[in-house]
């Protein structure tokens with residue numbers, strides 16, 4: 001991934017305050033420093049998103065995670081102004097979203113960013129095919145063309161044979177596939193997901209997560225993914241923004257979040273994660289040359305610690321971490337166990 | 351343990367409520383202690399003081415005379431009301447001609463085919479049978495007249511209702527403005543709408559159609575707004591997220607999502623339009639209602655029944671077919687083809703009838719039920735009216751009810767000092783609602799006094815109170831029984847279904863047959879009309895009581911009677927209060943119509959004012975009916991209902 005790429009979404013100092021005289025809150029330093037409860041008591045306002053900044057890079061899966069009520073849904077809706085932000089800037093491909101007029105905004109929603117919702121948001125009176133084609137219908141695409149395109153997407157999400165059913169005749173997982181297909185049908189630049197799998201049973205949720213991983217691998221589409229489920233975030237996210245009370249408390253790769261929690265809140269959050277499934281040997285290794293050119297049990301630096309454990313256990317010897325034929329360091333029993341136990345020397349959060 | 355924890359939090363609001371109730375009463379007593387001696391000193395009289403009345407007869411008479419004189423010359427009438435009036439007459443006449451041109455076979459086929467498409471074979475057969483029965487009873491032409499009026503009235507009601515509903519559904523401001531108006535219109539008796547339209551349009555079909563529209567459009571508006579507002583927020587958000595424009599959002603999402611409510615609104619509008627189209631015979635609607643009205647005026651029960659049966663059949667068929675359409679919402683295929691076949695079949699039948707020269711219902715195929723019915727009624731009069739051993743006769747019952755219940759209540763009410771009536775109204779309304787409802791109720795009652803119809807209004811009120819008491823005793827008992835026994839409920843349900851669909855007017859027919867004319871039959875008709883709703887609400891309320899609460903009571907060894915008294919009834923309190931409110935509103939609606947069968951009081955004043963061209967008396971009585979309706983609704987309107995509606 002090229003970090004120099006222009007970000008798809010660039011969010012800077014974003015605020016969303018609900019309540020009377022919401023506009024005055026972000027501008028008043030006396031109010032912005034208050035805790036949420038105090039702010040509500042003082043002004044009757046709820047600050048759902050507080051001074052949030054981040055970039056979403058092209059092609060990445062950007063996960064926003066946090067407990068319920070932390071402002072995730074509000075944040076993702078601000079991106080396409082389904083909820084009007086109170087302050088701050090949002091840019092998509094460098095274009096100021098908050099300055100867009102109605103038709104420009106419509107164009108953004110029609111072609112550039114499509115959303116998948118927690119409770120699916122399907123139209124109950126339409127068939128699966130017509131639901132999937134709905135976005136195209138809104139755009140004014142002719143009937144036969146939109147049906148043909150919808151048909152392709154329906155196949156892509158594995159719903160063949162169900163085109164003529166109504167949403168009420170589908171299971172939860174199938175409904176969300178329709179929701180996903182409806183968003184994909186308009187071929188958007190970015191997909192926005194708001195807790196899309198929270199309403200599904202665990203097994204089906206796993207299927208759907210794999211579906212998203214597959215889609216992302218095949219198409220490389222940029223995704224902003226909201227979830228309250230840490231394992232989902234770690235599984236899908238290239239980078240994760242962890243929210244609490246409307247603020248982003250840490251932003252980083254899954255490994256950074258798990259390996260170097262920014263504060264006690266994040267530490268508590270990631271306490272029960274199987275760290276060997278997230279941490280890579282690149283972080284776990286003892287840096288330095290392993291000597292020699294044989295590189296026993298050579299591992300790539302982005303290999304998971306869990307895999308390294310297998311290699312080291314099998315050979316009974318430390319393994320080298322090798323990148324492009326160059327030795328970066330060594331992992332041994334002690335290092336690997338340190339990762340599993342969570343006692344390895346911490347790096348400071350990025 | 352469970353009940354202890356369950357009752358502990360409930361004890362608190364209960365105590366608080368009593369406390370607040372005591373506070374309200376105390377405050378009211380204080381106000382009364384100051385005002386009553388003052389009022390009594392100035393206008394010491396039992397009835398409403400004459401000094402406080404305003405005689406509207408003169409201005410109203412001159413206004414109505416002015417309208418009659420200027421109807422043909424004033425531009426407002428010539429170019430506005432005149433056009434409306436003409437348009438209504440022409441459209442009703444056009445529909446009527448089309449129905450006649452289609453012939454009885456064509457109309458029957460069309461009705462059956464529509465029912466078949468919408469609701470299946472059974473209702474199609476039922477519809478055909480209903481139409482044929484109308485013909486057999488010799489009421490074909492009258493049925494078509496009523497149907498023509500209904501078609502026009504329903505179309506206009508639906509358009510008006512949908513437009514208002516869209517406005518209220520899409521704009522919060524309009525919703526806040528419209529909602530109280532629609533709520534209030536909902537509780538006013540149908541009768542009250544007749545006179546104002548007569549003032550403007552005179553007696554006849556235009557007035558009847560417009561009264562029907564005013565009465566039948568509100569449910570459409572309410573349900574349209576409700577459906578639009580009830581749409582799933584996330585679906586609408588999804589529609590927005592795809593970049594829909596406002597019209598796209600409305601047409602592809604909001605309206606289709608509200609489909610169920612829209613069809614329910616259509617159903618209610620049709621039923622209310624039928625009810626009103628029949629009552630509007632009093633102002634010249636013609637058709638079936640007119641036959642009933644004329645027959646009742648001469649106490650010809652047989653003829654009334656011959657016209658009443660088609661009304662009931664029409665009501666049941668219309669209700670079932672439109673109801674079935676609502677239930678199927680969203681399921682049926684969009685294909686037009688079956689509709690085309692159905693239309694073609696109907697046209698074919700109509701043409702066949704035309705070619706066969708059998709457009710009009712053949713006279714030889716009619717069956718006169720009036721005579722046998724009247725013979726039966728005569729027999730009843732002779733044998734059942736009085737002197738039946740042990741139980742006494744029906745007329746005896748009516749007489750006793752009048753002597754022992756209606757008369758004492760009336761003289762009691764009329765004997766009360768006027769200010770004490772206002773105080774009671776204030777106390778009741780405030781205890782059950784807010785100070786606003788109390789104020790509305792008191793003002794409405796005072797307005798009755800000011801209008802100078804205090805005595806007849808109290809007469810009507812006494813009939814309402816007596817009928818409501820009977821309705822509630824019977825309704826609660828039946829409702830409790832239905833809630834306790836599934837079998838009884840299954841038996842009861844179809845009966846309630848039919849009774850709830852019948853127009854108010856037809857209830858007068860059987861009571862006249864049984865009890866003759868007078869105030870008691872009017873009250874009896876009101877009881878029969880209001881009973882189904884009270885039974886239904888009571889049974890539903892009791893059945894919806896939290897099963898966990900019941901189970902914990904049972905586990906503590908409560909007897910069924912204890913369960914009912916200590917758990918079910920207290921928990922079903924909101925439903926029971928709603929039942930009282932509905933009972934009062936429905937009873938009033940029929941008690942005023944009872945003026946046609948000797949109920950006297952306000953109902954009589956408004957109709958016969960009308961019949962004698964004395965519009966002023968009628969209008970004053972109509973206004974008093976409105977005030978009475980408003981007062982009774984506010985006095986029985988629990989605060990919870992308001993709160994829930996507002997949410």
Ligand SMILES: Nc1ncnc2c1ncn2[C@@H]1O[C@H](COP(=O)(O)OP(=O)(O)O)[C@@H](O)[C@H]1O
Pocket residue numbers: 018019046047048066067068069070071072073074075
């Ligand atoms: N329309 C609204 N009006 C007032 N407060 C709101 C509104 N929507 C959300 N909130 C508040 O904003 C906070 C964040 O909500 P939300 O973004 O839905 O959180 P999440 O999606 O993380 O559960 C919550 O405290 C919620 O109560």
Ligand SMILES: [Mg+2]
Pocket residue numbers: 069072073074195
């Ligand atoms: Mg959320």
